[in-house]
Amino acid sequence: MDIDVKKVAMLSRIRLTDDEAAELGPQLANIIGYVEQLSKVDTDGIEPTAHPHDAAMPLRANIVTNGNRRDDLQASSPKIESGLYVVPKVIE
């Protein structure tokens, strides 16, 4: 199993040095290879498991239960301006 460690790291927004990537590559391949054994199991005629708990989803009533807690919720944010989160520039 060949893994593009740099790509996986980029998708996960994890910065890796070349050394780290070289070290992690075989480890990830090992893990995937281990799990890969599952693909040998014959699953014909077996219903896929959607969720480990065999429970139907509970639903929420369409009623507003949350008020404005902006100050509390933004307390841990590094930077706020006029109630807006400030992040490094993102542009299409």
Added chain:
Amino acid sequence: MSWETVIGLEVHCQVNTDTKAFCGCSTVFGAEPNTQTCPVCLGMPGQLPVLNTVAVDKTILTGLAINAHINLESKFDRKNYFYPDLPKGYQITQFTVPIVEGGYIDIPTKDGGEKRLGVTRIHMEEDAGKSMHEGLDAVSHIDLNRSGVPLMEIVSEPDMRSADEAIAYLKQLHQLIRFLGVSGGDMEKGQFRCDANVSVRRPGEPFGTRTEMKNMNSFRFIKQAIEFEVVRQIEIIEDGGEVIQESRLWDSVKSESRSMRSKEEAHDYRYFPEPDLPPLRVSQQEVDAIKAGMPELPGELRKRFETEYGLSSYDADVLSQTREISVWYESLVAAHPADPKRCANWLANELLGRLKEAGKDLADSPVSAKRLAGLLDRVGDNTINGKSAKDILDDMMESDDDADAIIEAKGLKQVSDTGAIDTIILEVMAANPDQVAGYRGGKDKLMGFFVGQVMKASRGKANPGMVNQRLAELLKG
């Protein structure tokens, strides 16, 4: 040899619930930034989503209205990508088993027939927040009020063969979702947004490579973007090149599209089952109950208005635009059954026009169906003429008086008495001897001048039909 265009559409439509898809935050548009958020829609650790029951019901209703199959068990998945307006780092969506599959929308064709366009699926998902870049230098601003608002993504088959067909499909769908009351459909507020997959091929050949035009929210721009893209692709192929599969963004200012390659690199969503949500199960009984509550749909209504009330296809179309208008129209007809066409004219042209000018919806109309019917009764029995009726409607928009009271107070009763009309005509003729001579000398067009003068002299109250008739008689000399 000619080219054939192939178009498939993905519509993101906001479901109009009071609360978000997975938490109890309000969805009201236009609130102060970040005042409608909570730990769930902010993606804080340890928070669990609980799905809004009304979002489920409305998505099912939409599926039923396009004759689709409802999956009694559907599943949720995570679509992973990093963007600051997506605080969890993933969007909860339905990837493997959507709640709605199949279905179709019929669009009118130029030859008066219909073309059936397939719908692949409708799945439920949540919206992201809003990023703002304009006027900012090195930063972007994020408002997460929209984060977690419920969406339906309606995915079509690649069945459209022209930009016009694509627009016709979108308009039908847009009308339908508003009719069903499942979405406000306000395109300016982003409640109805469209991605268009476009490719070209020689007729009969397999599909060409497609590009995806992202996130358009105006019918005009969508049409322009598709037409631009078709020309661009044909030029590439005819010049010996190959179309690259990519996402493109329509620039409505420059009227051109550009590649979004940056986004392309990150296009690896690594979907996996949402572990926080067990399967969504609905019973056939619940689906049947939703079906039983489904209103008459626009297409059926339009046809019924044409046959039952003898309306023109244009009027029938206008009056079936929204459920609200159709219900209003039928209560007007109930109150003024003598002339359904007159009801249609006065609602579609006069009342809706005045409401639009005043920036009001039909729901806020100061004139009720009953009060408008009272006015139409007086038009019908010739108590007033059309011109006076329009003035009276203007008054009714500003007061609570009914038509009869205004007619009485302003003395607007139409003059249909031959003697009175003749008196006015003779006065007008006496005051304009040159025109009388001109008319008698063959200038037929002067008739309009005389009608105008007589109506003016009667302060608009003369019966126009009688004025015309008596003028023709008296001018003969």
